[in-house]
Amino acid sequence: MAEGDVFARLRLIRTAQIGPVGYRQLIARFGSAAKALDALPELVQRSGGRRFIAAPAAIIEAEIERVARLGARHLFVDDEGYPGLLAELDNAPPVITLRGDSALLQRRSVAMVGARNASAAGCRMAQTIAQGLGQNAIVVVSGLARGIDAAAHRGALATGTIGVIAGGIDIVYPPEHAELQERTAGEGLLIAEMPPGTEPRARHFPYRNRIIAGLSAGTVVVEAVPKSGSLITARLAGEAGREVMAIPGSPLDPRSRGCNQLIREGATLVQDASEIAELIAPLDHRVQPAPMASPQFDFVSDAGDAERRAVHELLGPNFASVDDLVRMSGLPTAQVQMVLLEYELAGRLERGAGARVRLTG
Structure with a gap:
């Protein structure tokens, strides 16, 4: 992995409001961490979030330097060699x-x-x-x-x-x-x-x-x-x-x-x-890992106001499964994922075990 790609991936992971599921969905949607970081301000704004602030570059540079000085290394979820069993988790650690x-x-x-x-x-x-x-x-x-x-x-x-x-x-x-x-x-x-x-x-x-x-x-x-x-x-x-x-x-x-x-x-x-x-x-x-062992997500596509309203009406303070949201909204999985991702980035969604979500604000 190129040095610049490592930096961008780590910066995306260390940015507030981006969890393991959101990280992989952003990579699936935009193709790279750098492009995802560029798109995040607009995604946050769509769901009423506050101004987006990515993890400071200096903090990421310091982490990379510190890890190298310790004789350690980062292993990303889609690196070859990432443990296959761990990658099966829907919330497998991105790094x-x-x-x-x-x-x-x-x-x-x-x-x-x-x-x-x-x-x-x-x-x-x-x-x-x-x-x-x-x-x-x-x-x-x-x-x-x-x-x-x-x-x-x-x-x-x-x-x-x-x-x-x-x-x-x-x-x-x-x-x-x-x-x-x-x-x-x-x-x-x-x-x-x-x-x-x-x-x-x-x-x-x-x-x-x-x-x-x-x-x-x-x-x-x-x-x-x-x-x-x-x-x-x-x-x-x-x-x-x-x-x-x-x-x-x-x-x-x-x-x-x-x-x-x-x-x-x-x-x-x-x-x-x-x-x-x-x-x-x-x-x-x-047990054995495969190259790009990360769990595969459906491609995350853009959603409009109508799709956001349909998903929002089904969300509440209690956890609901993503499968139920897809079934009850009648929307494509990719669009439901995008709405949920926007809410997560805006700090308004909590993800629970078993692909379950709920609104927090």
Whole structure:
């Protein structure tokens, strides 16, 4: 990719109000990031948005320089080598920053997540299973958090592990995992979606969790309390059509309730690495990436006032599926997409999981 194209794509991605879906629709509509940036002021104005301001060029130049200085690199969603399973997500990150062995992205992988305040037995179980997965040539993906995540990474360092962090590629969190994060980058692979220098915030962790689930053929939950981030990762894995697995535990331990709940709701009970390897085998053919692996969107075409009114009447504060909007409006998918894109750029639309949208203003 030419240097100018990298700059334009990164500037488009880092511009406020442009999310993963909008980014790819803009590329599909205008053919390049540079042309999309030129068209954005008019698109924002159409839906009553305020004056459009692209991400400052100096910030993008500083990011490119910082990433290079760290020995990292950007990988865009339509680059050859972008992981095929992750690209299947409708909200796959348009760009990820990599530091380490990117060849691990071409191998089959399993996510392992669980409680931060994990028990000693749970950590031992996670590390043992991670070692077993490595012996089956399976990469272990986790979030470098305390407890189960850390144990899983340590168990897989010798055979292949990927750490996905919520902040920038140069930010260590939690602080006591500085050595583990550095080893993961040196012996495995470290991935960040946020720009360098970004401190992790609560809102960043669900985005990180979707990458953990999206990279992996399946997700294993070792210990988790109800309503935890680990269960969110498991839910995202299920929504993406991946295998969801859980280690059962004592009903007397609150840290087992999340896993037992998952099993009750249909997750597969697993006890060792061989069972996990057997369960994810049917997904092996989907691991390898293809050139331009980004999910394909219908061509996004212009919409007039009548089309905008038709879509607007169907939108509200509750989420509605894009398919329903197309069916009920009677409009071509491409025109509905364009109206939704205009609203998103104007800061008036929120996109939810499962291609669902709602008005926010």
